[in-house]
Amino acid sequence: MNKVTGYLMLLRPKNALMSSIGAIIGFMTGTSSDPIRCIITAVVPPLVLMGGNAVNDYFDYEIDAINKPYRPIPQGIISRREAFVSYILLSVSGVVSAFFLGPILFIIAFSFALAWYFYAKTLKAKGLIGNIVVSTGVAFTIIFGYISASGGSFLLPTTLSLIAFSSNLAREIVKTVEDLPGDRRAGLSTVPIRFGMGATKNLTKGLIALTCLLAFIPYILRLMGVLYLIFSIASVSILVYVFTKMDDLSPETARNFSKFLKLAMALGLNGMLLDLIILR
């Protein structure tokens, strides 16, 4: 294996080509037919993805030495330093190219370039979450292309919808804890019955944490105003409180948890509504 083959193995250009096709598909579902814009759109995801592949091997050299000794770093064809430099150069090229597509796509490309680094560094061993991150990266190329052609106005309602989804799902699960004794007698298979209270608490905590993270995105991206922010801070404060008390969740206390979550959701929803009515 020579250096060129080594780099090809490191960067996985076939996967990168797939991501480019994804971006072109997304672009073509949109309204723009500017060929230059389409080309830039098709170039960003493979650059960022190849960078991600390089940084992946950079961090995985120890595991790969056991698990995949045929990879270019364990074989000694590519040095770790070369892999890291590849990550930096490819990511910077991708993110700089995305700059010409506008602020939203710049932020998205930058986020994914960072995400691949942290995925490779910390999430790799986590299994399912890592798999979900990779699949999101691949699937998002289509959305990336569409935004490039038609703009990202749907991102705000989608984010608000995800906030509503994750907070509501947390509350639905808490309500099944409230119904636990009766549901068990009735032979139902709800989350706490099926997965146990430990997993139920962790799932609820995960959903609450996700809600808190998502809640700030609309303000950070300047898609919502200060009124939304104020209500969100109040709502997130309640969510953080519920999160810290999660160990106490039981059929006896679930009703209170549910009420707190409902209050947080009502605050969040009102913040969205008032901000849109007053500040638009």
Add this chain to the structure above:
Amino acid sequence: MNKVTGYLMLLRPKNALMSSIGAIIGFMTGTSSDPIRCIITAVVPPLVLMGGNAVNDYFDYEIDAINKPYRPIPQGIISRREAFVSYILLSVSGVVSAFFLGPILFIIAFSFALAWYFYAKTLKAKGLIGNIVVSTGVAFTIIFGYISASGGSFLLPTTLSLIAFSSNLAREIVKTVEDLPGDRRAGLSTVPIRFGMGATKNLTKGLIALTCLLAFIPYILRLMGVLYLIFSIASVSILVYVFTKMDDLSPETARNFSKFLKLAMALGLNGMLLDLIILR
């Protein structure tokens, strides 16, 4: 408790109000400022949701008699027949109103009216999936409102992206099965190591089934053409084959599974691309 209180309990108008606010929020994130359209948009989700609440109690009367004897049907305030008639009337009102908002929103409202029926009839006992269905219904009101104000052109790339996501996630998980022996030695916590081969097979099957279902939506909604359909049928055939062989998944066979999934994905992706290039 009199009849009016009984109906209020049955239909849960407070939750319905939340869904209406969700639709208004979504509408206001969009571009239309037509007040009549906004009002119709705000009316559809609560009608459909109240119908769903009614049919829920209609099916749950036995469990509620044990678990929630204070509900209006176990109390004898509302008859099961009255609950079912409420479901029909409210759903029909909601779906007919949605008709004036255009075909996409009509289909969405109709799908949710049906979904609440099947949720109440069969999914209730399933726990997590039921919780996810309810939360999707609540969260989707925001998307519903946005589509009403700005159109649903983002639905095509989003659906294509979900197809890419679920198929890719299936393949990522299959690849962790391939790496199982080495990953176990390296102390990693991948899906098969953490959850076992049984759960891994079921998760992969679920993702493949989801991919197959999603694959036909773009053609059914006439968002993609016949070229997409042909490639999708080829791709889905491979996926169905992989699905039926899932019992044989093991570290030794995973490489083949992964190749089949990659072929299915390549076919699907090419179908999307060619259809958009040639038929647009």
